[in-house]
Amino acid sequence: MKNNRNRRAGSYSRRHVLQLLAGTACACCGSVHANKLAYDLTATEIASGTWAVHGRSEYFTLENGGNIVNVAFIEVPDGVVVVDSGPSRRYGEALLQLIEKTVPGKPVLRVYNTHHHPDHFLGNQVFDRTVIAAPQQVIDNILAEGDGFADNMYRLVGDWMRGTAPIAPGLALEGDSEEIGGRKFSLFYLSGHTSSDLVIRDDQTGVLFSGDLAFYNRAPTTPHAQIEVWQESLQTISALDRELILPGHGLRDDSGASIEQTADYLDWLHRGLSEAAASGLTMNEAMALPVPARFQSIDVVQTEYQRSVVHMYLTLEDDLMPLIDVK
Ligand SMILES: [Zn+2]
Numbered sequence: 001m002k003n004n005r006n007r008r009a010g011s012y013s014r015r016h017v018l019q020l021l022a023g024t025a026c027a028c029c030g031s032v033h034a035n036k037l038a039y040d041l042t043a044t045e046i047a048s049g050t051w052a053v054h055g056r057s058e059y060f061t062l063e064n065g066g067n068i069v070n071v072a073f074i075e076v077p078d079g080v081v082v083v084d085s086g087p088s089r090r091y092g093e094a095l096l097q098l099i100e101k102t103v104p105g106k107p108v109l110r111v112y113n114t115h116h117h118p119d120h121f122l123g124n125q126v127f128d129r130t131v132i133a134a135p136q137q138v139i140d141n142i143l144a145e146g147d148g149f150a151d152n153m154y155r156l157v158g159d160w161m162r163g164t165a166p167i168a169p170g171l172a173l174e175g176d177s178e179e180i181g182g183r184k185f186s187l188f189y190l191s192g193h194t195s196s197d198l199v200i201r202d203d204q205t206g207v208l209f210s211g212d213l214a215f216y217n218r219a220p221t222t223p224h225a226q227i228e229v230w231q232e233s234l235q236t237i238s239a240l241d242r243e244l245i246l247p248g249h250g251l252r253d254d255s256g257a258s259i260e261q262t263a264d265y266l267d268w269l270h271r272g273l274s275e276a277a278a279s280g281l282t283m284n285e286a287m288a289l290p291v292p293a294r295f296q297s298i299d300v301v302q303t304e305y306q307r308s309v310v311h312m313y314l315t316l317e318d319d320l321m322p323l324i325d326v327k
Contacts, residue, residue, distance in 0.1 A: 037160050039067055039094040043102045046244065046252050047205040049075040051102060053095065057218045057250060057299035065160030066153060067091060069119040072209060072246055073099050074202055077182030079109035083200060083209045085123030087153060089164040092123025110180045113169055114211030114248065115194045116141035118149035124167040132169040135189055137196030142168040173198070188240070192230025199237060206243030213237060216250035216258035219304035220265055222311050227270040234263045265295060269308055277316040286313055
């Protein structure tokens with residue numbers, strides 16, 4: 001199985017590399033110039049021994065290389081725990097270098113994947129697969145959709161993805177907590193952003209890693225969303241003891257505002273699109289509806305809103321207007 005996956009991953013990797021090299025051939029001499037792409041990752045200490053690696057508040061571009069996600073690492077007594085691994089192999093390598101520079105000589109004992117979206121797990125390749133862990137459903141989602149996600153990322157960010165292949169975690173999480181290297185982490189098995197979203201709490205510092213169940217000042221993404229389930233998960237998170245939240249995208253959150261903002265946005269999105277579908281607006285007309293003033297300062301809100309209309313509108317129309325069975 002593993003060999004099969006590696007072979008497949010290798011084959012599209014070579015195909016993409018060839019396409020990318022073709023695109024960078026010099027018009028005058030025909031020689032090929034390799035791009036020198038480097039992620040400029042910075043570790044920001046958000047709690048004692050806990051560093052966030054903030055991504056840009058953007059969508060995937062050829063310029064940002066998919067570095068739009070918040071990754072984190074935590075120094076525990078015997079090593080390092082990592083939350084999400086970034087969008088590419090190259091990112092994973094840069095992350096490992098940053099960890100080694102920040103916490104020299106300590107081994108990575110655990111890598112959590114919060115969910116199966118590509119910016120959260122395509123850096124897995126640089127870690128020992130046996131220390132990468134996620135709920136079984138996240139693993140299943142990666143096995144089912146990882147190839148397609150990686151393929152799409154090659155199209156979106158190009159050469160940054162060179163050599164990247166989707167690697168599923170080697171360990172399925174089960175318990176409600178685990179001790180890693182002398183530190184206890186609580187695990188919460190939620191869903192709604194996708195069919196499986198892992199939330200992790202470092203019980204010593206109280207930092208809650210929400211994955212993409214919470215966004216803060218960066219518009220939520222909805223390609224696999226089930227809005228009602230997502231809202232229930234936000235209520236669960238809201239009731240958890242914590243000191244601060246590191247959302248999957250956007251700013252760190254000391255007050256819980258990321259939960260309120262995400263819930264408010266999803267409520268507006270779902271209600272607004274349901275009303276639009278019920279009143280017979282076309283998808284294009286729904287896309288042209290104004291985003292409320294309170295959301296307009298949120299990064300990439302206009303483009304994410306339009307992407308959400310594409311993801312959600314046909315389903316909403318089908319739910320609201322079932323086919324009439326004429327006999
Ligand atoms: Zn996501």
